[in-house]
Amino acid sequence: MRRLLVATLATVLTLAGTAIPAAAVPAPGGPGLGDEYFPDYGNGGYDVSHYDVRLRYYPDTDQLTGTTTILATAEGELSSFNLDFVLDVASVKVNNRPATFVRQGDHELVVTPARTVADGQAMTVVVQYSGVPSNKVAAGFTAWIRTPDGALAVGEPEEAWWWFPSNDHPSDKATFDVSVAVPDGVEVISNGVQPRNPVRETLGWTRWYWRSAKPQATYLAFIAIGQYDITRDVMPDGEPVINAYSELLPDDIDAAARSSVERTAEITEWLSGKFGPWPFTARGGLVAPPDTLTFALENQTRPTYSSRFFRGGSNTSVVVHENAHQYFGDSVSVAQWKEIWLNEGFATYSQWLWSEEQGEGTADEIFDFGYATRPAEFWTVKPGDPGAERVFDSAVYDRGAMTLHQLRRTVGDDDFFEILRTWVADHRYGDATTAEFIALAEKISGAQLDELFQTWLYTPSKPVLTSAFARSAGVPTAPRSWAKIQRTHELAHHRH
Numbered sequence: 001m002r003r004l005l006v007a008t009l010a011t012v013l014t015l016a017g018t019a020i021p022a023a024a025v026p027a028p029g030g031p032g033l034g035d036e037y038f039p040d041y042g043n044g045g046y047d048v049s050h051y052d053v054r055l056r057y058y059p060d061t062d063q064l065t066g067t068t069t070i071l072a073t074a075e076g077e078l079s080s081f082n083l084d085f086v087l088d089v090a091s092v093k094v095n096n097r098p099a100t101f102v103r104q105g106d107h108e109l110v111v112t113p114a115r116t117v118a119d120g121q122a123m124t125v126v127v128q129y130s131g132v133p134s135n136k137v138a139a140g141f142t143a144w145i146r147t148p149d150g151a152l153a154v155g156e157p158e159e160a161w162w163w164f165p166s167n168d169h170p171s172d173k174a175t176f177d178v179s180v181a182v183p184d185g186v187e188v189i190s191n192g193v194q195p196r197n198p199v200r201e202t203l204g205w206t207r208w209y210w211r212s213a214k215p216q217a218t219y220l221a222f223i224a225i226g227q228y229d230i231t232r233d234v235m236p237d238g239e240p241v242i243n244a245y246s247e248l249l250p251d252d253i254d255a256a257a258r259s260s261v262e263r264t265a266e267i268t269e270w271l272s273g274k275f276g277p278w279p280f281t282a283r284g285g286l287v288a289p290p291d292t293l294t295f296a297l298e299n300q301t302r303p304t305y306s307s308r309f310f311r312g313g314s315n316t317s318v319v320v321h322e323n324a325h326q327y328f329g330d331s332v333s334v335a336q337w338k339e340i341w342l343n344e345g346f347a348t349y350s351q352w353l354w355s356e357e358q359g360e361g362t363a364d365e366i367f368d369f370g371y372a373t374r375p376a377e378f379w380t381v382k383p384g385d386p387g388a389e390r391v392f393d394s395a396v397y398d399r400g401a402m403t404l405h406q407l408r409r410t411v412g413d414d415d416f417f418e419i420l421r422t423w424v425a426d427h428r429y430g431d432a433t434t435a436e437f438i439a440l441a442e443k444i445s446g447a448q449l450d451e452l453f454q455t456w457l458y459t460p461s462k463p464v465l466t467s468a469f470a471r472s473a474g475v476p477t478a479p480r481s482w483a484k485i486q487r488t489h490e491l492a493h494h495r496h
């Protein structure tokens with residue numbers, strides 16, 4: 001489910017002036033989707049609608065075996081196509097016929113079907129595989145995290161490669177079924193709902209089932225395997241709220257984590273009051289074992305949190321951040337990784353709004369403190385185009401949020417929140433660009449906003465405040481929420 005980012009072969013042929021219809025020329029799908037920062041992430045030539053990921057995991061050895069079935073539609077006549085994947089592939093079938101396959105680079109698998117796939121034809125791709133994910137290095141690391149009692153597949157932007165073959169780019173979202181067989185007594189948590197209870201599969205093994213019924217980006221799919229205490233509740237309409245806490249958490253951190261994550265239903269209701277109806281069919285959160293995950297990630301419907309966030313006591317700010325991403329990032333996804341401020345700036349600004357609500361500092365105060373105290377280097381990063389190495393720079397978060405605050409000050413609260421609600425509604429389950437956000441903000445406010453966004457998103461220097469926004473001289477005191485909000489991205493999403 002995606003829109004085309006790149007010129008198709010048909011366009012190229014047309015521009016070249018040839019009279020040969022593109023459909024008559026079978027061609028490889030290609031190793032990338034045209035992402036400016038990560039050109040070989042995702043693949044060309046097809047669009048995925050569903051992944052069925054069926055795994056077996058051996059916690060003692062980190063051995064993973066599995067079969068992933070991909071439902072896709074060809075976008076052009078395909079002689080071959082790529083999948084992003086690093087484990088050892090035993091077989092690939094395309095439309096029930098054995099296909100040949102060869103590895104290319106560190107994460108590309110080139111699949112050649114027995115017969116070319118026609119433009120617009122449905123493809124069922126079945127990949128059988130195995131491997132020890134923690135031993136597989138790609139892009140210079142492994143994103144698979146072994147824990148004392150299992151494993152975590154949680155990361156951004158690279159994560160899927162280590163557990164299922166995919167078209168790994170947020171512009172091709174799909175629904176998911178994930179099932180994992182593990183030794184009896186081990187828990188498996190993933191996104192969405194449990195369509196059936198865990199089932200004893202063979203002697204000593206139990207299979208867990210999870211389903212994501214709304215489109216989901218590949219990097220937002222996750223699994224956590226280990227010893228977890230699972231809590232369950234339902235929203236008034238019956239929607240499940242499922243949280244999970246590592247049983248390895250020390251008591252004090254466990255209590256602080258529960259005091260925060262158990263408030264997910266309340267916090268997501270507060271968010272939907274700001275941004276519109278909750279986009280998904282489940283809610284929840286998962287707190288990882290100590291010293292494993294070093295960040296929090298907005299895995300769809302069920303964010304995952306490092307235990308570090310709760311070392312100093314409860315932290316609802318990070319719960320707000322990750323659940324705001326369910327709107328900004330998960331439901332409305334980036335069309336290109338360079339647009340990452342559309343995720344992080346908005347999730348951070350939601351923490352500012354929560355701070356205001358909790359009486360821990362107004363958005364004005366947070367803006368003013370950051371504006372007065374950020375070091376010179378902070379202002380050299382353009383949040384709207386930070387570069388591939390800086391997609392999770394603090395400027396993407398905080399200057400991104402400052403950009404939104406400038407917009408709010410310029411257009412006023414009524415227009416500002418209407419812009420956000422319309423943005424979420426217009427791009428629900430899709431993907432979007434900054435240019436589209438600017439156009440929407442101008443349409444709703446009737447203001448000319450190019451200069452505001454050019455200054456705040458695309459200028460590598462500290463913006464000068466116009467007199468209307470200039471504050472009193474001197475350094476303001478830090479709002480009470482300041483340190484917590486900083487921690488959200490100091491514990492970065494990314495481990496590069």
Ligand SMILES: [Zn+2]
Pocket residue numbers: 321325343344347
């Ligand atoms: Zn974030």
